Amino acid sequence: MRFPKVISVKALEKYKLFVSFDDGVSGMLDLQDLAQKGVFKYWDEDDNFKKVFIHPDLNCITWPGDLDIDTINSYCTIKGIDPEDFLHSEKQHASN
Numbered sequence: 001m002r003f004p005k006v007i008s009v010k011a012l013e014k015y016k017l018f019v020s021f022d023d024g025v026s027g028m029l030d031l032q033d034l035a036q037k038g039v040f041k042y043w044d045e046d047d048n049f050k051k052v053f054i055h056p057d058l059n060c061i062t063w064p065g066d067l068d069i070d071t072i073n074s075y076c077t078i079k080g081i082d083p084e085d086f087l088h089s090e091k092q093h094a095s096n
Helices: 038-051 071-079 083-095
Strands: 006-013 016-021 026-030 061-063 067-069
Touching: 006 038, 016 071, 026 071, 038 061, 038 067, 067 071, 071 083
Parallel strands: none
Antiparallel strands: 006 016, 016 026, 061 067
C-alpha cells in the first residue's frame, strides 16, 4: 500500500495550513476543530502554530515538541474523501 507523502506545508493563518503531497494533491487544511483542545493548546503558546514542518523521519505534519497530525486524515480532508474509502481503495490496488 502506498501512502501519499507530504512534500510541503505552510501555515497560512491561525489554524490553517497549505499542504502539498507527492501525488499532486494540495490544498488548505483547516484545523480549527482541534485548536485550544488538549495538546493542541500548544499552538497558541508563543505563536507555535507557525512553526509547522515536515518530520524528516516520519514524513508527517508536525510541530516542535513531537506534536503531529495524521497524514492520511489530512490528505483525505484536502481531497474531500472518507479515510475508510481511501484505505479500502489502496488495499484493492495493492492486491491487484
